[in-house]
Each structure stands twice: as structure tokens, then as C-alpha cells.
Amino acid sequence: MPESKAKAAAAQDAGLEAGALVNVRKRQARSAETRTNILNAATQEFAEFGFNGASTRSIAKRANVLHNLVIYHFETKIGIWQAVMRHALGWYHQAFEERLAGLRGVDPVTKLRLIQLDFVRMAAEHPELHWLMSHEAGQRGERIEWIINTLLGSGFETWRDLIVAAQEAGAYVKGDPLHLHYLFIGAAGRIFMLSAEVEHVLGKSPFDPDFVEEHARVVQELFFRDPPRKS
Amino acid sequence: MPESKAKAAAAQDAGLEAGALVNVRKRQARSAETRTNILNAATQEFAEFGFNGASTRSIAKRANVLHNLVIYHFETKIGIWQAVMRHALGWYHQAFEERLAGLRGVDPVTKLRLIQLDFVRMAAEHPELHWLMSHEAGQRGERIEWIINTLLGSGFETWRDLIVAAQEAGAYVKGDPLHLHYLFIGAAGRIFMLSAEVEHVLGKSPFDPDFVEEHARVVQELFFRDPPRKS
DNA sequence: GTCTATATTATGATAGAC
DNA sequence: GTCTATCATAATATAGAC
Numbered sequence: 140m141p142e143s144k145a146k147a148a149a150a151q152d153a154g155l156e157a158g159a160l161v162n163v164r165k166r167q168a169r170s171a172e173t174r175t176n177i178l179n180a181a182t183q184e185f186a187e188f189g190f191n192g193a194s195t196r197s198i199a200k201r202a203n204v205l206h207n208l209v210i211y212h213f214e215t216k217i218g219i220w221q222a223v224m225r226h227a228l229g230w231y232h233q234a235f236e237e238r239l240a241g242l243r244g245v246d247p248v249t250k251l252r253l254i255q256l257d258f259v260r261m262a263a264e265h266p267e268l269h270w271l272m273s274h275e276a277g278q279r280g281e282r283i284e285w286i287i288n289t290l291l292g293s294g295f296e297t298w299r300d301l302i303v304a305a306q307e308a309g310a311y312v313k314g315d316p317l318h319l320h321y322l323f324i325g326a327a328g329r330i331f332m333l334s335a336e337v338e339h340v341l342g343k344s345p346f347d348p349d350f351v352e353e354h355a356r357v358v359q360e361l362f363f364r365d366p367p368r369k370s
Numbered sequence: 371m372p373e374s375k376a377k378a379a380a381a382q383d384a385g386l387e388a389g390a391l392v393n394v395r396k397r398q399a400r401s402a403e404t405r406t407n408i409l410n411a412a413t414q415e416f417a418e419f420g421f422n423g424a425s426t427r428s429i430a431k432r433a434n435v436l437h438n439l440v441i442y443h444f445e446t447k448i449g450i451w452q453a454v455m456r457h458a459l460g461w462y463h464q465a466f467e468e469r470l471a472g473l474r475g476v477d478p479v480t481k482l483r484l485i486q487l488d489f490v491r492m493a494a495e496h497p498e499l500h501w502l503m504s505h506e507a508g509q510r511g512e513r514i515e516w517i518i519n520t521l522l523g524s525g526f527e528t529w530r531d532l533i534v535a536a537q538e539a540g541a542y543v544k545g546d547p548l549h550l551h552y553l554f555i556g557a558a559g560r561i562f563m564l565s566a567e568v569e570h571v572l573g574k575s576p577f578d579p580d581f582v583e584e585h586a587r588v589v590q591e592l593f594f595r596d597p598p599r600k601s
Numbered sequence: 602g603t604c605t606a607t608a609t610t611a612t613g614a615t616a617g618a619c
Numbered sequence: 620g621t622c623t624a625t626c627a628t629a630a631t632a633t634a635g636a637c
Contacts, residue, residue, distance in 0.1 A: 266508070341548055
């Protein structure tokens with residue numbers, strides 16, 4: 140935390156008369172808004188250009204704030220980046236946990252089908268997430284280490300368990316479940332990361348809602364298999 | 371072309387005594403070597419960091435040359451980038467054309483199987499190619515337009531025709547052939563672009579030769595289907 | 602919290618000696 | 620073709636007024 144920010148927090152903790160308190164709250168609201176704007180702008184910039192390619196100035200410009208406010212709110216460039224990753228991956232994990240919680244009791248094959256459908260739709264709606272990971276996950280380095288150590292939780296176990304269960308039911312293609320999960324990630328998400336090229340070759344945007352659904356359907360046809368008939 | 375380079379070429383065209391000619395040839399050889407070193411270094415840098423993230427100085431450092439030689443040999447930053455793309459995509463297209471030429475007369479299903487196998491092996495051996503495209507193909511912009519207009523040839527038609535033929539033989543999953551090609555590209559290549567994360571989650575490098583072959587096998591299991599029995 | 606101003610380093614690009 | 624030196628701009632980051 141920057142010193143000035145810490146001081147402001149301390150001033151708030153101390154007793155303040157009513158009028159001053161209102162002003163403090165107004166300022167806090169504006170601060171929170173600025174911070175959010177910067178965070179969203181930084182998400183887009185880091186997704187598009189990667190850590191090196193993005194600049195605090197372009198982030199500030201996109202967020203419509205003065206460039207030094209980016210550093211003020213997040214201390215360093217790596218600080219903004221970490222905040223972006225925490226926010227993006229946190230949101231992603233939460234979305235899946237809530238989805239899975241809603242599917243309690245559903246059989247694993249259906250469950251896997253449904254969260255894979257969600258995954259495809261999310262890849263179309265939030266390709267930034269794929270880009271953010273993509274820029275880091277390709278080469279060893281401090282940032283991917285940080286992601287692995289502080290943000291990558293036990294999400295993969297859930298996918299693995301569901302795939303194993305679907306395989307045991309004879310409903311999913313055979314093979315190492317986590318390997319298959321990465322095949323799925325590639326098949327499901329890559330087309331949205333190549334959207335400009337795809338648009339030229341296919342003659343339509345992969346983000347077109349109808350296409351997204353068709354895409355999800357075909358992806359599932361690749362991985363799911365008809366289970367053997369019982370008796 | 372830089373003026374100094376044009377002058378050197380002119381001097382070469384003029385008559386020169388034997389000793390001087392040898393020196394000119396030595397210089398040309400060194401120049402060509404420098405250019406090649408820069409091109410290879412630039413390929414790695416652009417693949418890793420994208421156009422904005424890479425710098426002419428980091429390219430020069432990697433190539434072990436003085437930083438201004440990068441500009442001398444390629445005029446501008448976009449000039450180096452274009453040379454990299456021409457070289458990388460040219461090599462890629464040539465490799466496939468030669469492979470296909472060698473497969474003249476082979477039935478389309480086998481042909482598709484074999485060039486897909488090559489594609490997977492190439493993605494493992496040269497992930498730079500996927501990165502170079504990846505950094506540009508995600509968003510509209512001058513560079514992807516340049517790629518589409520000057521480098522993207524008729525390669526996609528070949529893939530489409532082979533996929534259609536394999537579908538007609540009942541040996542390939544149904545669906546829009548070019549859409550399926552992008553699904554294949556994602557399934558085949560994405561795992562190598564996430565190598566650092568994959569290594570952590572799977573416990574082994576996706577570049578491991580045995581894994582590459584297993585990966586290629588599973589990818590084909592996703593897309594190829596048993597054709598209906600005859601008679 | 603925000604704004605102006607500034608320090609410092611990195612970057613793309615050029616000029617001129619050899 | 621390469622090397623030294625340099626320029627102009629853009630980058631990360633900080634200091635201090637309000």
C-alpha cells in the first residue's frame with residue numbers, strides 16, 4: 140500500500156465530524172471507481188499485449204485517468220498485473236464453483252457436459268482470461284511461478300475427477316484425463332484467440348452467438364462418446 | 371534498403387581487383403551471418419513477447435550484435451517483424467507443400483492423417499510459429515491485415531479439401547471443415563503454448579518426444595472416426 | 602486522491618568515423 | 620558492415636503541492 144493511502148485510512152479510523160465524513164466517503168467512492176477503471180483497463184491491456192507489451196500509460200489512457208494514478212493505486216507495474224490476475228482468475232474459479240454447487244447430485248457425465256458448455260461460452264465472452272494465461276504459461280518465469288504458487292488451486296482435480304467418471308461410464312474419449320482437459324481447452328478456446336484470422340478464413344466472427352453454440356456442440360462431439368448399451 | 375547497403379552493392383557491381391573482391395565476399399558472408407542471427411533472435415523475441423513487448427535492443431542482445439545493426443539490416447522495427455513473418459510462414463508453407471508433394475496418389479484419409487501428424491510434431495518443434503500468429507491473430511490491426519494480404523495463401527483450401535474428402539469417406543467427424551480445422555489447431559497446438567503450466571499440472575513436459583507422439587495419437591482419436599463397413 | 606513536475610532508464614532511430 | 624556517439628521520445632517510478 141502506498142503511504143498516502145495508508146494515511147487516508149488512518150484518518151478515517153479516527154473520529155471525524157459528519158461533514159468531513161461525507162467528503163471522505165465521496166473520495167473513497169471515487170477512489171474505488173478509479174481503481175476499478177484501472178483494473179479493467181489493465182486487464183484488457185495485459186490480455187492484448189502481455190506484461191512487457193503493456194504500459195502503465197496505455198492502461199491509464201484506456202481508464203481515462205492520469206498515468207501516475209496507476210502506480211499510486213497499485214504501487215508497481217507487477218502490482219497491477221498481480222491484481223489483474225487475482226481478479227480474473229478469482230472470478231473464473233468462483234463462477235465454476237458456483238456452477239458446480241448448483242449441480243450437486245447431477246450425474247458426472249451430465250455435469251461434465253454442462254460445465255464444458257459453460258467453459259466454451261465463457262471463452263467466447265471473456266477471451267481475456269485465456270490471453271492473460273497464455274502470455275505467461277508458455278515460458279518458465281517469475282510470473283508463471285507466482286500464478287502457480289498463489290492462484291492455481293485445486294481446480295484441475297475437479298476436472299480430472301469428472302473426466303475419469305465420464306470415462307468409466309464409457310461416455311468420454313479414453314486417455315490421460317488432464318491431458319484430455321488441455322486438449323479440450325485448446326479445441327474450445329483457441330478459435331476465439333485467433334478471431335481476426337478466423338473471421339477472414341471462415342467469413343464470420345467466432346463470437347457470433349449462433350456460432351458459439353454450434354462450436355460448443357462440435358467440441359462435445361469430439362470428446363463425448365456413446366456409452367455402450369446396457370443389456 | 372539502407373543507403374549504405376545499396377552503396378556496397380554498387381561497389382560490388384563495379385570491377386574490383388582480386389584481393390578486394392575476396393574482402394568484399396568475406397564482408398558479405400559476415401553480413402549474411404549477422405542478418406541470419408538477427409532474424410533468428412527476432413523470431414524468438416517476437417514469438418515470446420509479441421510486437422510491442424519485443425525491443426530491437428533485446429533482439430540485438432540475443433543475436434550478440436550491436437543494437438543499431440538490427441535497424442541497419444531491417445530499416446525499421448516493423449521491417450524486422452515482417453522479415454520474421456515472411457521467413458517463418460514461408461518455411462511452414464514450404465514444409466507442407468513438400469510433404470503433400472511426396473504424398474501424391476495417397477488416398478485423402480491417409481494423407482490427412484499424415485499431415486496432421488506432421489502438424490503436431492511441428493507444433494512441438496516450432497511453437498514459435500504458433501506464438502507469432504497468436505500475438506497478431508487475436509485482434510484486428512495493421513499487422514494481421516498485412517499477414518492476411520501478403521502471406522496467407524491458399525493453404526486453407528488444401529486442409530478443407532482433405533477434410534471434406536475424409537468426411538465423405540465417413541472417416542472424419544462431421545461439421546464445417548474449416549471450423550474443424552481450427553478445432554484441430556487448438557487441440558493439437560495449445561498444449562505446447564501452455565508448456566510451463568502443463569508441466570506443473572501434468573508433471574511432465576509436453577515437449578517430451580514420447581508425449582508428443584501420444585498427444586498426436588489422442589488428437590487423431592478425437593477427429594477420426596471408424597468408417598462404416600462395406601458390404 | 603488527484604494533479605503537476607521531474608528523475609531515470611529504455612526505446613526506436615540516425616550520423617559519422619573507420 | 621560495423622562501431623561509437625547521440626537524439627528524441629516513451630517508459631517506470633517518485634516528490635510535493637493542493
